[in-house]
Amino acid sequence: xxxxLRPKPExxxxxxxxxxxxxxxxxxxxxxxxxxxxxPREIRHNFARQGGVHKEITGGGWLHLKPGQITDDTAxxxxxxxxxxxxGGKVDALACAHAFDNWMRSKxxxxxxxxxxxxxxxxxxxxxxxxxxxxxxxxxxxxRLLPVALLTSxxxxxxxxxxxxxxxxxxxxxxLSDAGGLCLIHMLHAALxxxxxxxxxxxxxxxxxxxxxxxxxQARHQENPSGYVAHTLxxxxxxxxxxxxxxxxxxxxxxxxxxxxxAGAIAGALAGAWYDEAHIPSRWKTALDKSVVRRCxxxxxxxxDHSALAPR
Ligand code: MN
Ligand code: MN
Numbered sequence: 001x002x003x004x005l006r007p008k009p010e011x012x013x014x015x016x017x018x019x020x021x022x023x024x025x026x027x028x029x030x031x032x033x034x035x036x037x038x039x040p041r042e043i044r045h046n047f048a049r050q051g052g053v054h055k056e057i058t059g060g061g062w063l064h065l066k067p068g069q070i071t072d073d074t075a076x077x078x079x080x081x082x083x084x085x086x087x088g089g090k091v092d093a094l095a096c097a098h099a100f101d102n103w104m105r106s107k108x109x110x111x112x113x114x115x116x117x118x119x120x121x122x123x124x125x126x127x128x129x130x131x132x133x134x135x136x137x138x139x140x141x142x143x144r145l146l147p148v149a150l151l152t153s154x155x156x157x158x159x160x161x162x163x164x165x166x167x168x169x170x171x172x173x174x175x176l177s178d179a180g181g182l183c184l185i186h187m188l189h190a191a192l193x194x195x196x197x198x199x200x201x202x203x204x205x206x207x208x209x210x211x212x213x214x215x216x217x218q219a220r221h222q223e224n225p226s227g228y229v230a231h232t233l234x235x236x237x238x239x240x241x242x243x244x245x246x247x248x249x250x251x252x253x254x255x256x257x258x259x260x261x262x263a264g265a266i267a268g269a270l271a272g273a274w275y276d277e278a279h280i281p282s283r284w285k286t287a288l289d290k291s292v293v294r295r296c297x298x299x300x301x302x303x304x305d306h307s308a309l310a311p312r
Contacts (some may be wrong), residue, residue: 011311016276017192018150018304022077022296024246024272025146025265027057027284029073032254032264034061039257040223055251057287063109068289072110073143073265074296079103080167081147081299089306091148091163097128097170112140112227118171130173139232141168142181143262146269147303149188154308160185176213180229183207184266191273193309200274204237224258232259236267246275250284 035043035054044052059065083099084091097119104111104119118130130136148167152160164181183203190199208214216222216234225235239253246268253267254260272280285293304310 013194013276014192014309015301015304016278017273018300019297020246020272020275020277020280021146021150021188021192021269022272022300023277023280023285023288023293024250024268024270025077026070026074026268026288026292026296027272027280028250028253028264028266028268029070029261030057030059030065030068030288031055031250031268031284032260032262033063033065033069033071034058034260035254035257036061036063036260037258038260040255043255043257053251054255057284065109066289068287068292070289070292071261072108072112072115073262074292075103075108076100076115076140076144077146077265078292078295078299080144081303084147084151085299085302085306089151089303091151091166093128093166093170096167097122100170112138112171114138115140115171122170129169130171132173134174136172136174137176137229138172138227139177139180139229139259139262139266140227141172141174141177142184142229142233143265145181145185146188147299149185149269150192150300150303151306152185152308153189153192153304160189174229176211177229179207179211180214180233184233184270187270188273191270201241204241207233221256223256225256225260225263227259227262232263232266235263236270239263239267240270240274246271246279247281247284 043054047054059067059069079099083095087095101119114136148163152163168181186203187200213230214234216237222235222238225231235256239249243249243252249267249271254264
């Protein structure tokens with residue numbers, strides 16, 4: 001092969017990070033779902049024979065999952081990614097709303113209340129934008145944002161913000177959700193583009209100083225993170241910044257219990273982008289549903305092809 005056609009090393013590492021992020025999302029979801037809604041104390045008790053720590057993808061949990069099965073967090077991300085790709089690499093609110101609605105029609109095993117309520121409203125009105133609501137500060141719009149982060153890496157702020165809000169506001173039209181989502185996208189971009197640990201921390205700290213709801217650096221160890229976006233993301237930041245590997249980050253976050261699958265999915269995307277695919281424990285990748293692995297890897301590649309970072 002002529003040298004000019006060979007992928008550059010930069011492109012190669014970018015793909016490893018993007019695939020790591022998408023696989024990390026699915027792994028965090030599948031791992032966390034086993035202990036969703038448990039308290040850390042209940043987890044220590046239930047996993048006493050494993051040293052009091054939950055660390056294998058075994059299914060089960062309140063949803064009675066098969067080993068390797070994923071939940072709404074990964075399913076909605078894949079639906080969004082598919083909508084973006086069928087729209088030719090654009091985040092079109094109406095296409096996103098139809099994709100989420102089609103997913104809801106497939107009778108998913110779990111679905112958030114805000115997601116359900118605003119998708120039903122979309123069916124009635126045809127308007128792919130929820131009414132602004134101070135109560136809709138759940139984590140549902142940020143748990144699924146990874147496809148937008150992959151697509152918009154290398155783009156300018158206005159484009160990033162418009163793309164995020166087009167998908168987010170279908171179900172969550174809320175300023176705290178917007179702030180958390182945009183912060184997470186910027187952290188994912190920094191990780192994908194090879195930014196420093198301090199660059200990621202600066203983003204997370206800026207969110208905390210702008211919105212006091214997001215206390216993570218000074219706060220106590222956040223246990224039982226709820227579905228409230230500020231609780232979820234604060235727990236994710238504590239786990240990410242206090243660990244030094246993909247595996248330890250994911251084990252730390254899911255053993256906090258609470259909304260463990262969603263916190264796990266968000267932490268998994270971030271840690272997967274930061275540490276890259278090569279540092280994901282192979283036992284977790286092997287345990288994951290095969291068709292999910294294939295779809296995550298394929299979407300990561302194709303979304304990156306549409307991004308401004310794609311090698312031309
Ligand atoms: Mn879920
Ligand atoms: Mn959840």
